[in-house]
Amino acid sequence: MTAVSRGCAERNCPGRVDQDGFCRLWGHECAGASAGSDVVDGPAREPAPDPRPPRTASRPWERPAVLPTARPHDPLSAVVAQPVVPEHSRYCPQTTCRRRLPRVAGYCPDCGTRYSFTPPLADGDLRAGRYRIEGCLGNGGVGWVFLARDEDMDGAWRVLKGQRNPEDREAAAAFVAERQALIALNHPRIVTITHALRPESDRDVGYLVMEYVDGGSLEEARSTAGPGGGASAVDVAQALGYGVQILDAFEYLHDQGWLYCDLKPENVMRVGGRGAADPIKLVDFGAARRIDNTVSPAWGTAGFTAPEVERLGPAGPSVRSDLYTVGRTLAALTLVPRSVDVTRIPAGQDVLRLPVPARLDPFLRLLARATAADPDDRFGSAAEMREQVRGVRRQVSSAGDGVPRPTRSTLFSPSACAFGLHTDGDALDVVEIMLGLPAPLVDGADPAAGFLASLGPADPAELVELLKTAPERTAQVTYRAVRALLAAGRADEAGPLLADFPEELRDWSLWWHRGLVALVGGDLATARRRFEQVYGWLPGEVSTRLAYAVACELDGDPRSAADHYRGVWDADPGVVAAAFGLARCLLAAADPRGAADALLRVPESSRASTVAVTCAVRILLDAPDDGRRLDAAIDAAATVDKLPPFGEREEVEAHILRIALGCDLTEGRHDGRRLFGQPLDEDALRRAFERRCRSRARRTADRRERIALVDLANAYRPVTWW
Template sequence: MTPTSRPCAERNCPGAVDQDGFCRLWGHPCDGGPPGADPQPPSLVVRPSPSSVIRPSSMVRPSSSSVVPQPSSRVPRPVPVPSREPWRPRARPWESPALIPPTRARDPLEAVLSQAVVPEHSRYCPQTTCRRRVPRVSGYCPNCGSRYSFTPPLAKGDVRAGRYRIEGCLGHGGVGWVFLARDEDMDGSWRVLKGQRNPEDREAAAAFVGERQALIALNHPRIVTITHALRPESDSDVGYLVMEYVNGGTLEDARRTIGPDGGPSAVDVPQALGYGVQILDAFEYLHDQGWLYCDLKPENVMLIGGYGPDGPLKLVDFGAARRTDNTVSPPWGTAGFEAPEVQRLGPAGPSVRSDVYTVGRTLAALTLAVSSADLRPLPVGQDLLRLPLPAPLDPFARLLARATAVEPDERFGSAAEMREQVRGVRRQVRSAADGIPRPTRSTLFSPAACAFALHADVDALDVVEIVLGLPMPLVDGNDPAAGFLASLSLAEPAELIALLGAAPEHTAEVTYRMVRAYLAAGRADEAGPLLAGIPDDRRDWSLWWHQGLVALVGADGAAARDLFGRVYGWLPGEVSARLAYAVACEVAGDHPTAAAHYRGVWETDQGVVAAAFGLARCLFVIEGPRAAATVLLTVPESSRASTVAATCAVRMLLEAPEDGHRLDAAIDAAAVVEKLPPFAERDLVEAHILRIALGSDLADGRYADRRLFGHRLDPDILRRVFERTCRSLAGHTGDRRERIALVDLANAHRPVTWW
């Protein structure tokens, strides 16, 4: 017996619910509901002030993909509470992403719509006190009698302001019709005219005026520019904005055909992050000018044609833009992209941090879903970390988690701050994908060699050495004691503690420096109490960092992991934060997690040689000595730790079981050793490698053309080389027993001869 499908309970969604509890039309989870419940797809909504009657908007998406507006309601819509249950996707679009190809420059007339009519499901009465659905394209509302029209007010051949000749309709944006025109006073240059869609829609009229005011004052290469503002020519007419024509397509349009079957697809994460950097550039400018964008989504970002896949873009459709000090006008936004406080607070909700939220949701829509319509089921904030994303995308997941945090104070404080982390995350994700390191100097951490724990002994970690070797947060220049701290010279811990005790002002930065001095002096029990006086509600990642250092020295691996995890989540683009988190995971005994993050750091910056040794230690536990040795052999010869790495790798190979690849690894190790400058243990390392070779099957045809220290892989030849090496070592050792053992080893391996 086939079960009967039930209607979706989500407001205004016309879909039905499948057996798994998901809406078949829009894909969001649904617990069902009474028959006839009004369904609702992701829509562009307006949030009136709490003091007024809350009614939804009639705004629709631009271009041909229109959106159903919300129905009339005289009660506020309940604020959604994020579920703590992990979202279980039926598909994983991020596992098969695609690159958006270069956008081609096309004939502008190709973008003209053949039939420009607002679809029936998007037609609502323009009166804010009514908002009933109206059945016809134009006429009078059967409920309140208001006049309405959902047809373009301009036709091909119409001329506005005596110079702009209309060529056709490009679509209907959030608050107005969009037309393609030629400027006859500028040799027929292409222009775009945007006017209000319905003169009777007072909310749309207010938004249109706001857009005009915003665009006139703005001048940025990532923002569409306005060239003229046309006033209404009659009482029934509307004003128009004249804007530059951006030859290209939106991000949403660009990804609709990039899938393997010619359909939509999730976008490659590094490519999407590159777009994010440009968007945040524009947002930083907007915020500096006192404006909020409020309605970022892939449909409002245009890729300029004629450039490469990472080419320039522009923000378009400023209908929702508002001044940062505007706490009166109803905010406009798109469901699924809009920050929760905007839904909850109305005009008081929009802020720089709510704009940051829309950037995070836009990146999520591009990379974690095949279309923006599939965004709403995706979790936000820390719930995002429950998605089964692959380990190389962990920094990206943490970036999105902070950008879309439910509490505004948990998000990035500015577009510039987020942009810096986006760049760092992009470097990490790209390096994990192509194996090319992309080191950079941090603006938050001191440069450090990170040459600590340079060994492969899992049980011999010196946490004090680690604490002193980790990069340290730079002193906050706004701290009153910053100048005093800069004047301090290198000193012994005891002397430094005395100097810090005489500081003119005991600020947070002085406390942090004193904590590190106490840890270096071996007085860890006195370091922890110093941090108790700093309030944790400041969301100060430097405080978490130093609490983590104290936890590491105190052998509290779980607490250190939690604290450094908070720092890493706050600064996902910083490899120093990720390195500290990897160390904490290793100390806590979670070698698989530590290995994943050590690998991410090492792939991004091979100057952080501690990450290579940490990864080797973890792989030794997880996979065995050969996997660990392979990592150490990737330490570049330019590194000061290359000799130590090669020595550790060879010793690991001696302990590796015979798996058919030991000789390959030994030959690779020999090639590394040959490139190193002379070092004291070279004969010993060569002897180890030669023993591995002599214990392998040298008759295997795969090695016919291979060389070991310049010699053919002939048993007799390698025995003679090994004999000479052992005798050389015996001649340089002062230990009689060791010398006798080396001579015996040389005699045991020398080839059999008649003399």
């Protein structure tokens, strides 16, 4: 008998466990795994060898590096000592041949084409009478890159890029495309071309002269950012910041009719000396092409290229394939320590199986949509993707440092999300939830947008009748009618209104409203699937994540619901429904202290602060002593002190005093602290509790309650001789 590979028990890990109990994909020890487990009868045999090189870290995203601010590099430090094209990249330049060539120069033995994989310029060469070559910086997909000084500009540093092999006609065409692109483009996130040099011989295709970007590439920066100066994954929030800048450049490129096609960390350069802004520029436009070009060879890099480009060749590149490379670049920066390892990271929905922390869930969903196998499932434009990248960055950053980053949505109406403001999971009202969730904003391009804007507040039944007078039955009119019918208690009429929309329609508003119909109709599993789909399309929107959290809670999955409630609450403390939802889920998980802490974070400026504090104090009163109840009582008292007067204040204060009296007040770590102005002295707190009970007793009209409060006051009053 021999141990067989089995699935890893770690959360969401897609790896397999070897006979020693270690995950073969990520390298960590699997919880619950043991050598010799999961055996089967049969002849012993050696496990199949893993062709992948060993990993340097089990889960790179767990120990990411925050790249320091870029500083100007000495240009000469980037010069390659012995530049030569690596053997794995040496192919015959003849398109119909493409034989692998081990030598650096000569003639192809198959077709006789002359080739050379050494740089055509040497140190000290002078081009155009002004550009003095200082060394070779390396080579890209189609060209050589040289460092030079501009002698006509007081020795200013410049970069010259020329074709790698003049005999390679496809590369020559790509180089011409780069020259045309760079001359026409002008954007702060795109490297600037300063001069285009004409060929000086029959074997020379000319050179592009570009600005020298002095901060190094993202790949270079992270290659020494890890422990001991090794390679490291990049902090997700920082990588998303680079993503926003990249998408700024892509939006401009696409508007100008160009595709970049070959985005990867090596082609993103940082500008040194700009402080915390850490700006970047895109370089290496060798693969750039016009959007309408369907005949030129498609260039890209393994692991970053969209599947349709690999499948269709020249007809594959598009705006959506460009955005695919952005998703893969973000994955390469954050999920592996080196970009060459990105081929191990799945694309599309499979990326959601990675065992990342819950706080990174919106990031994985962003990657899943950006790298979907079907181009129609990806983001439709750089601007659309950039908006979601910004939203995901806010969520990830807030989950990491605890600093809220609320913002106004461009897709959903402002809403206090004041529903479910209690801690009783059995008392949730689906209609209240439907009315409390933010509503999608009306699409301004809809023909009935003006009519919908003219509708004021109205009773749901009245609104249903008003919507029947719409000049045109558009999608937006239908969605508004669905919400009105649900609010009026006519859920059976709302569903059929959406039946005529095709199932393949990728309109997130449609699936949002189908989720509402399923929610109010009691089909909670379907509601969860619908809202998860919308959340996957719009991972940067806290509104979609909130709806998915509610659906998870109602569907009986408090653990998942708590993760998403917490993500919403960390990012936007104005969404008080998330705080109460998180508290309910933590109570279900037997974590009363965590539930109370969540409610005590509701800001005093919120209308729900009184309810939140009252619920938190009652939770603490009923919770077992975990050694920190006195800390919680002091924190709760400080919160109550900041609140304006409210009816239940004395009751809440009495609860807090009662909690404190049940704790050990002799602990020295609380010396000097006070509770409602009283020192942490037992007699002082007993008197304060007695006063509040007697005050409440005087105001109540219920005789039994009055007697109970007086008895409680007498029971807690300090012992005296009279």
